[in-house]
Amino acid sequence: GAVVSQHPSRVICKSGTSVKIECRSLDFQATTMFWYRQFPKKSLMLMATSNEGSKATYEQGVEKDKFLINHASLTLSTLTVTSAHPEDSSFYICSARPLGTGGKLFFGSGTQLSVL
Amino acid sequence: EDQVTQSPEALRLQEGESSSLNCSYTVSGLRGLFWYRQDPGKGPEFLFTLYSAGEEKEKERLKATLTKKESFLHITAPKPEDSATYLCAVQRGEYGNKLVFGAGTILRVKS
Numbered sequence: 001g002a003v004v005s006q007h008p009s010r011v012i013c014k015s016g017t018s019v020k021i022e023c024r025s026l027d028f029q030a031t032t033m034f035w036y037r038q039f040p041k042k043s044l045m046l047m048a049t050s051n052e053g054s055k056a057t058y059e060q061g062v063e064k065d066k067f068l069i070n071h072a073s074l075t076l077s078t079l080t081v082t083s084a085h086p087e088d089s090s091f092y093i094c095s096a097r098p099l100g101t102g103g104k105l106f107f108g109s110g111t112q113l114s115v116l
Numbered sequence: 117e118d119q120v121t122q123s124p125e126a127l128r129l130q131e132g133e134s135s136s137l138n139c140s141y142t143v144s145g146l147r148g149l150f151w152y153r154q155d156p157g158k159g160p161e162f163l164f165t166l167y168s169a170g171e172e173k174e175k176e177r178l179k180a181t182l183t184k185k186e187s188f189l190h191i192t193a194p195k196p197e198d199s200a201t202y203l204c205a206v207q208r209g210e211y212g213n214k215l216v217f218g219a220g221t222i223l224r225v226k227s
Contacts, residue, residue: 006159034215043120043219044160044203093159103148103207105215107159 002028002098006108013084014116021079021111023094029074030096034105035067038091047092050077084115118143120218122204128224129194137189137221139204149187150215151180152203160203163189194225 003026013019023033031052036044048069049057056069066088068080081088093110097103119142129135141149148167152160164173166182173180177198179190189202201222205215 001162004159041219041222044205044217046214046216049214091157095159104150104162104165106162107152110157110159112157 002026002096002101002106004094004096004106004108006094006111008111009109010112010114012114012116015085016083019081019084019113021081021092021094021113023077023079023096023108025075025096025098028096028098030077030098031074033071033077033094033096035069035077035079036093036095038093038110040091044093047079052077081113084113086115089113089115118206118208118216120204120206120216122202122218122221124221125219126222126224128226129191131195131225131227132193134190134192134194136191137202137223139187139189139218140185141187141204141206141218143206143208143216145208146206148207149182150205150207151187151189152205154201154203154220156201163202191223194223196225196227199223199225 005024007022033050035047037047038044047062050069050071052071058064071077095105095107121140123138148165151163154160164180169184171182177192181188201220203220205217
């Protein structure tokens, strides 16, 4: 099956710093990638859709200046949490959909962000 | 607004004790319903896609079924390694890229 690699798996940072999370499709090209956020024992909430070569599409209520998304190539999307605060602490997961898979999403392994 | 409700929130089973998880959905123009398994601290792992009412899919001890209003994930003779959170998601026809997830069912299988 398709492989989506996400890095880092865990990051601890101080309040006010920025954190970058990388999402790579290893064996397929992805013109679109999706970033989700998950709170403990809660559902995955779609934050934004990352589009290769163009601006990301953010879901209602998601601050685009706080969560910067860049999709510079067909295999890499990055999410940067700017000026992180403790309330940004969460599990962030990226996903991508290879062509011809009937809508099936493949997920990265997730990044646990803890802001002190 | 699209809604996905999973029940129960948590389920404890003895090894070998079969049961079912439920996913009720409200969506305009269902394009597909997806089941995923998620282990703690990991991303979801794809299990099944169902596209139309009456469809069934099987994989080892798992069997997914779909009606016009809900989907069931049947677990036959579960083993401890089946312990995980099972997530259901729906894809709407008009917005084909988006999946709306339920909150999941936490399954614990004891030996």
